[in-house]
Amino acid sequence: MRRIQIVAGDVTVTATLNDSPTADAIWAALPIEERGATWGDEIYFGIPVFVVQARDAQAIVELGDLGYWEPGHAFCLFFGPTPMSRGNEIRPASPVNVVGKIEGDATVLKKVPSGARVRLTALTD
DSSP: OEEEEEEETTEEEEEEEOSSHHHHHHHHHOSEEEEOEESSSEEEEEOSOOOOOOTTOBSSBOTTEEEEEGGGTEEEEEOSOOTTOOTTOBOOSSOBEEEEEESSOGGGGGGOOTTOEEEEEEEOO
């Protein structure tokens, strides 16, 4: 199991990466630190990972999903509806490769302001 720590502003969460090729590329690029932007209840930021959109990329994701958005080479944290959402669904700007899941309550990320530094690091047990 590949676990990561995500520190976004004053908020810290842990997450698990899945076994996808995109998650493999992200794991290999850690640690990553960038300034995040918000788009509704999503934090996203460019990362030094360049992979193509997966065949199973998802147009609608679940609360707490982590995604890779190929057009912007961006890592995305989903913790609620975005401006593209209809009703309570969580819809990225376009389909994303889902690469993992936040453990616990992802809605704590609502406290993170746009422009906050976000750091992704590998957790080793």
